[in-house]
Amino acid sequence: MFELQPQDFKKDGDVGIYLHCHNIFLSISLGFYLKGHLNTLDKADFIITDVVNLEKKYTHLPVCMIGRDLYTPCSVYEMFAQLHDFYSHVNAKQVSIFQQDLQHINQNERNIISRQNTIQQSLIYQEQRAQNALIESIKQEKMRELLRNTNPELSGQIEVLFDELSQKIYETLNQHGKK
Numbered sequence: 001m002f003e004l005q006p007q008d009f010k011k012d013g014d015v016g017i018y019l020h021c022h023n024i025f026l027s028i029s030l031g032f033y034l035k036g037h038l039n040t041l042d043k044a045d046f047i048i049t050d051v052v053n054l055e056k057k058y059t060h061l062p063v064c065m066i067g068r069d070l071y072t073p074c075s076v077y078e079m080f081a082q083l084h085d086f087y088s089h090v091n092a093k094q095v096s097i098f099q100q101d102l103q104h105i106n107q108n109e110r111n112i113i114s115r116q117n118t119i120q121q122s123l124i125y126q127e128q129r130a131q132n133a134l135i136e137s138i139k140q141e142k143m144r145e146l147l148r149n150t151n152p153e154l155s156g157q158i159e160v161l162f163d164e165l166s167q168k169i170y171e172t173l174n175q176h177g178k179k
Contacts, residue, residue, distance in 0.1 A: 015087060018044035018061070022051055026066065033076050046087060062090040131173050139166040 016039035021027035030048060031038060041047075046062040047054065048070065055063045064070055069086045070079065143162055 015046075015083075016044040017083075018047045020047055020049040020051060020054065021066070026050060026072070030079075033079065046090060048083075062086075128174070132170065135166060135170050135173070139163075 015037055017034055017037045018041045019027060019031055019034065019038055021030070034048075041058075041061075044061060046064055047058055048064045048066065050066040052065075054065075064083065064086045066072060070082050072079075074082065139162065143159065
């Protein structure tokens with residue numbers, strides 16, 4: 001296998017290519033025409049190769065396969081046109097994948113916010129139920145205590161007054177809880 005020693009000639013906006021070929025003649029001829037774009041693997045935008053299944057080794061970069069994505073023999077113009085088509089297709093795929101990932105992230109965020117709102121509403125509802133149960137319990141206990149200690153003639157009037165007081169306490173707590 002022959003690999004040209006890439007140099008960092010890449011300018012901003014240029015495509016960086018890592019050339020990885022078994023065929024020495026193919027590597028030299030492609031390297032001659034691509035010398036302004038050749039780069040190290042870590043700075044490359046994609047790989048050109050004649051090595052089968054190299055995609056499995058370099059999963060982090062698109063792999064332009066000679067014979068599948070780049071047909072030879074071809075003129076220099078045809079080579080650059082094929083490489084442009086390959087890179088445009090790869091970029092379109094990456095944009096599509098990025099948009100799908102972004103939509104998925106946004107949907108997850110909406111789901112999380114919805115769950116948080118549901119939990120918050122549930123907590124508020126449970127708190128109100130607990131307050132109401134506490135008020136009712138206090139009301140019942142006080143009522144029993146008062147009725148035990150009062151004249152039977154007054155117990156009816158006391159019960160009415162206590163119901164009114166309980167209702168006002170309940171309304172005050174509800175208004176305070178909403179603020």
